[in-house]
Amino acid sequence: MSSETALATGRRPRGLAPFLRSQMRNIAPFLTLIFLSGFFAFASPSFATLDNLGNILTQVSVTGIIAVGLTFVILCAEIDLSIASIANVTGIAVAYFTLQESYVNIANIPLPGAVAIILSILLCALLGLVNALGLTVIGIPSFIMTLAMMQIAAGISALLVRGQIAYKVPSLITTLGSGSIGGIPWIVIVAAIMLLGGHLVLTYTRFGRYVYMVGGNREAAEYAGLNVKLILGAVMVISAVCSGIGGMLGVAHFGSAQQNEFDTYLLDSIAAVVVGGTSLFGGRGGIGNTIVGLFVLGVLNNGLDHVNIDSFLKILIRGLILLAALVINVYAQRLREKAAE
Amino acid sequence: MSEGRSPILELQGITKSFGGVEALRGVDFALYPGEIHGLVGENGAGKSTLMKIIAGVHSEFSGRFLIDGQETHFRSARDAHAAGIAMVHQELSVAPDLTVAENVFLGNQPTNALGVVQWRRMAREAGEQLARLGLDVDPMSRLGDLSIGLQQLIEIARVLFSGARIVILDEPTSALSPPEVERLFATLRRLREEGTAIVFISHFIEDILRVSDTVTVFRNGRKVAETASAATSKGALIEAMIGRGGEALEHSYTEDLMLPQPSGNSVILKVDQLSLARSLKDVSFEARAGEVLGIYGFMGCGQQELSRILFGKLKPDAGTLFVEGQPKTFASTAAARRAGVALVPESRRDMLFHQEPVYKNISISILDRISSLLLKPAQERDIAQRQVEQLQIRPPVVGLDLGMLSGGNQQKVALAKWLTYPPKLLVLCEPTRGMDVGAKNDVINIVRDLRTKGLAVIVLSTEPETVLSLADRILVLKRGALVREFRNEPVSKDRLLEAA
Numbered sequence: 001m002s003s004e005t006a007l008a009t010g011r012r013p014r015g016l017a018p019f020l021r022s023q024m025r026n027i028a029p030f031l032t033l034i035f036l037s038g039f040f041a042f043a044s045p046s047f048a049t050l051d052n053l054g055n056i057l058t059q060v061s062v063t064g065i066i067a068v069g070l071t072f073v074i075l076c077a078e079i080d081l082s083i084a085s086i087a088n089v090t091g092i093a094v095a096y097f098t099l100q101e102s103y104v105n106i107a108n109i110p111l112p113g114a115v116a117i118i119l120s121i122l123l124c125a126l127l128g129l130v131n132a133l134g135l136t137v138i139g140i141p142s143f144i145m146t147l148a149m150m151q152i153a154a155g156i157s158a159l160l161v162r163g164q165i166a167y168k169v170p171s172l173i174t175t176l177g178s179g180s181i182g183g184i185p186w187i188v189i190v191a192a193i194m195l196l197g198g199h200l201v202l203t204y205t206r207f208g209r210y211v212y213m214v215g216g217n218r219e220a221a222e223y224a225g226l227n228v229k230l231i232l233g234a235v236m237v238i239s240a241v242c243s244g245i246g247g248m249l250g251v252a253h254f255g256s257a258q259q260n261e262f263d264t265y266l267l268d269s270i271a272a273v274v275v276g277g278t279s280l281f282g283g284r285g286g287i288g289n290t291i292v293g294l295f296v297l298g299v300l301n302n303g304l305d306h307v308n309i310d311s312f313l314k315i316l317i318r319g320l321i322l323l324a325a326l327v328i329n330v331y332a333q334r335l336r337e338k339a340a341e
Numbered sequence: 342m343s344e345g346r347s348p349i350l351e352l353q354g355i356t357k358s359f360g361g362v363e364a365l366r367g368v369d370f371a372l373y374p375g376e377i378h379g380l381v382g383e384n385g386a387g388k389s390t391l392m393k394i395i396a397g398v399h400s401e402f403s404g405r406f407l408i409d410g411q412e413t414h415f416r417s418a419r420d421a422h423a424a425g426i427a428m429v430h431q432e433l434s435v436a437p438d439l440t441v442a443e444n445v446f447l448g449n450q451p452t453n454a455l456g457v458v459q460w461r462r463m464a465r466e467a468g469e470q471l472a473r474l475g476l477d478v479d480p481m482s483r484l485g486d487l488s489i490g491l492q493q494l495i496e497i498a499r500v501l502f503s504g505a506r507i508v509i510l511d512e513p514t515s516a517l518s519p520p521e522v523e524r525l526f527a528t529l530r531r532l533r534e535e536g537t538a539i540v541f542i543s544h545f546i547e548d549i550l551r552v553s554d555t556v557t558v559f560r561n562g563r564k565v566a567e568t569a570s571a572a573t574s575k576g577a578l579i580e581a582m583i584g585r586g587g588e589a590l591e592h593s594y595t596e597d598l599m600l601p602q603p604s605g606n607s608v609i610l611k612v613d614q615l616s617l618a619r620s621l622k623d624v625s626f627e628a629r630a631g632e633v634l635g636i637y638g639f640m641g642c643g644q645q646e647l648s649r650i651l652f653g654k655l656k657p658d659a660g661t662l663f664v665e666g667q668p669k670t671f672a673s674t675a676a677a678r679r680a681g682v683a684l685v686p687e688s689r690r691d692m693l694f695h696q697e698p699v700y701k702n703i704s705i706s707i708l709d710r711i712s713s714l715l716l717k718p719a720q721e722r723d724i725a726q727r728q729v730e731q732l733q734i735r736p737p738v739v740g741l742d743l744g745m746l747s748g749g750n751q752q753k754v755a756l757a758k759w760l761t762y763p764p765k766l767l768v769l770c771e772p773t774r775g776m777d778v779g780a781k782n783d784v785i786n787i788v789r790d791l792r793t794k795g796l797a798v799i800v801l802s803t804e805p806e807t808v809l810s811l812a813d814r815i816l817v818l819k820r821g822a823l824v825r826e827f828r829n830e831p832v833s834k835d836r837l838l839e840a841a
Contacts, residue, residue: 204715206708212697213705219691222654224705224758225678283696 025277025284025332029292029325032275036296040303047306057188060298062087062250064191064291066269068198069242071290072235074273075202075215077282078142080239082131084266085153086124087247088259092157094120094173094248095166095257106164113170121244127153128240132233142236150266157259166257169248177252187249194242199287211235215282267322272297275325281333296321347410349374349538350395350426350507355404357390364390365402366562372507372538377529379549379570380542382559382582383778388542391559392509395540396428397421427505431512435496437485442467444484445499470502471495473531475524490517490639497525501532508532509540514548518639519838526552546575558582597831601813606630607665609797610651610682610766615660620646621821624660628766628797633788635812636801637837643821644801645687648770651799652684653677665765678706681765685755687774692755695744699734699754700725702743706758728757732787749780756787766797773807785810805834 020027041048066083073080096108097116111119127149134145169177176186202208210231214221222228246265251257276293278285300321304314348371357365365387372378380388393399394406397415406413408424415421418428435444442460443450445467451459467480476494484492497513514522529539529552543549549556550570558566558581566581610628615621620643628634638644649655651662653671662669664680671677677684683706686692694702704711704721711720725739732753734746743751752772759767772788773781788798788811800811808815815827817840825840 206712206714206716209701209705209708209716213694213701216694216696217691220694221705222674223652223684223686223692225652225674225683226705227673227675229673230675283694 021335024335028328029275029277029296033292033296036299040306044306047303056298056302058185059302060294061187061191062246063265063268063272064294065194065246066243066265067272067290068194069239070269071273071278071287072211073239074278075211075282075285076232076235077215080146082146082149082153083239083243083269084262085150086127086240086243087250087265088262089153089157090120090124090244091247091251092160092257093123095169095251096160098168098170100166100168104166106161106166113172116170120248124240124244125237128237132236135236136229136233161259169252173248173252177249187253190249195287195291202286212283268297271322274329279333280329346373348372349409351407353405355402357399357402364562368564374536374538375533376555377533377539377541377553379553379556380540381546381549381578386559387562388559396426396509425506427500427503428509429497429500429511429513433492433496435484435492439484440481441478441484441495442480444495445470447499470498474498474528490521494521507538511542514543514545546578597833598809599831600827600829603814603828604629604632609665611663613661615657617646617657624823626816628799630797631792631795633792633798633800633811633813635808635815636818637805637808637815638818639803642818644818648684648768648801651768652682683759683764684768687771689751693743693751697743698740699743700739702754703728703758707762710762724761728760732757749776763796768799770801772800805837
């Protein structure tokens with residue numbers, strides 16, 4: 001190793017350039033955000049307004065809630081492809097347990113609102129637990145395990161609504177999903193609280209440290225006597241529960257519960273985490289990165305509407321931005337490793 | 342033997358630095374066809390750096406590089422390969438899921454005009470080549486099913502028979518049993534007859550003296566001696582390597598050493614009839630408080646598996662562990678840690694977090710003792726600072742990323758994480774492997790100190806010196822079975838090697 005000799009002296013490489021290089025994963029998303037905001041502000045007079053900032057915040061809220069849990073998963077160098085499906089099935093479940101209008105043709109089971117909410121959260125936690133067991137006990141790679149779960153959750157959704165649409169959810173969910181307080185939508189407040197909570201857990205708790213260490217070097221975490229499987233299992237459950245909450249509020253936000261309602265949220269959530277700079281190799285990044293990533297996506301989606309662009313081109317542009325983020329993500333890891341040498 | 346002949350490879354005034362630190366300073370080196378050239382030196386002395394320059398791995402350096410008298414500059418390992426230079430690196434780089442024959446021909450399988458691999462021809466030629474190394478292996482068997490020593494020999498075979506004119510072997514014998522070493526040496530001698538130039542790097546000075554014609558000694562990035570092997574001795578080479586009275590510092594362990602009376606302290610660990618697939622057979626032993634138990638054996642004898650079972654990372658097929666009399670089956674390494682067992686594995690890459698600061702590496706195993714829910718970073722740093730001072734980890738800065746420390750200091754950090762709340766049983770795999778003499782002595786002192794504190798320590802090593810310098814009692818593990826116990830009796834390197 002070349003590092004051996006260079007580091008016998010044990011000094012950090014000094015100067016601005018190595019520092020910037022090691023911080024690239026944090027700086028690049030931020031610059032992207034500033035650039036995009038500047039571009040849209042320049043291109044459209046309706047973009048840089050307080051009203052529109054509110055729009056952007058509301059638009060990214062559901063993605064933000066789902067992305068909290070996904071950040072934990074990606075920090076552990078795993079992936080969860082079932083987030084959108086679990087969000088969907090949880091949103092449908094909470095409607096399924098609520099009394100619907102007579103014209104809704106779903107054989108549902110009306111229950112008191114609190115019970116409906118608790119049952120729905122138990123459902124998503126259970127699905128997360130199945131992910132966790134598949135990953136840790138059986139040893140199925142998370143990529144495949146959650147791909148199967150994506151289908152399973154979609155299947156449960158289909159069975160519950162059978163192609164129909166439900167509209168009613170418990171009043172608490174309705175308020176949190178579509179109400180507002182003092183002009184601020186509740187869903188933005190919930191997303192902010194969950195992001196803050198995720199950040200506090202990751203930064204200040206023992207569990208959060210374990211998440212980073214397991215992601216940084218799983219083998220070493222095991223040799224340090226950590227219960228790696230327990231930690232991995234926990235993050236899969238956290239991810240599913242965050243998705244479930246996002247799904248319930250999303251259903252209230254959209255005003256309906258139906259199949260395939262959340263399909264775009266899989267890519268959006270993964271993109272938010274990765275564009276924000278959290279390492280796909282685990283151990284680097286965090287909720288702060290995810291927040292920046294959410295804003296990049298939010299500004300991009302919203303801004304493209306303001307500049308009046310072909311809506312089919314939007315999809316392509318989002319794909320290209322995601323690709324660029326992936327390139328930077330992998331490249332940043334390499335630069336960091338070099339800076340550490 | 343090189344008089345009157347021109348060198349195949351000549352380096353003049355090679356200087357190479359990494360980030361402002363000079364790894365090589367004005368080194369001259371010449372290699373002649375039909376020569377086996379031994380390289381010795383402590384870790385970090387520059388021998389690997391020089392070899393990587395020759396093999397094209399490092400392409401930036403200053404100085405002249407001549408092949409057959411022609412000035413050359415390799416940009417990559419591929420360039421070096423094209424010029425007939427091949428290197429076997431210290432770490433195994435084989436494809437365990439492919440057959441032996443595929444591994445021998447990795448990257449240039451014989452094919453017919455259509456590009457289809459000619460399996461029969463490949464198997465036959467691989468078999469012939471391996472037979473020259475004295476290896477009777479079915480070329481169509483899966484490589485991963487063979488012992489580590491055999492795998493290493495097959496990797497060496499691939500390089501030796503690749504037609505290279507210059508072959509560099511970095512620590513080729515560390516995983517080999519004595520008969521395997523003999524076969525390797527016989528092959529090297531035969532290749533020498535055929536005119537191949539061979540560079541042989543090893544920590545085993547006896548091996549160097551036996552097989553090489555010339556020995557070059559490195560110290561601190563300089564070449565400090567070059568002599569004919571016949572004209573020097575182990576003592577002289579060690580002295581040149583470390584530059585001070587060598588014999589006193591590194592005991593050669595050729596003399597008999599008297600093991601002490603076995604201690605009558607309480608039994609911390611009892612292992613009963615442990616078996617694991619192909620690795621371990623009916624292994625039973627005890628480790629007592631205040632005792633260092635050495636377990637010696639060649640690479641692949643089952644030591645690694647044994648250590649993993651003790652720490653709950655592998656589950657045995659049969660057998661029981663008792664910790665202080667209580668039978669235990671560890672569901673995870675966390676369970677083993679809670680039961681008071683600690684393991685320091687042999688690979689630094691596997692046991693440390695290189696991108697995290699030193700203090701997080703030290704506190705990771707005791708976080709549950711200092712915080713139930715919320716982290717207490719100040720306390721973590723205090724604990725780490727104390728360990729860093731006690732173990733003289735350099736530089737003594739707990740906020741530094743671990744990757745910035747040298748190998749020996751990283752090894753100390755790996756130990757440090759277990760010392761604040763000492764376990765009942767500490768299992769150390771190869772605790773001094775790849776360390777220079779100073780760091781080795783530090784580790785030996787730490788382990789002795791732990792013994793006086795009443796820990797049971799198990800040291801597993803493939804290096805007899807390591808076991809001899811530490812152990813109060815020595816078990817010899819051979820092909821997964823315990824074959825000999827040394828207690829309260831004289832022991833030496835020869836006796837250990839003989840038993841294994």
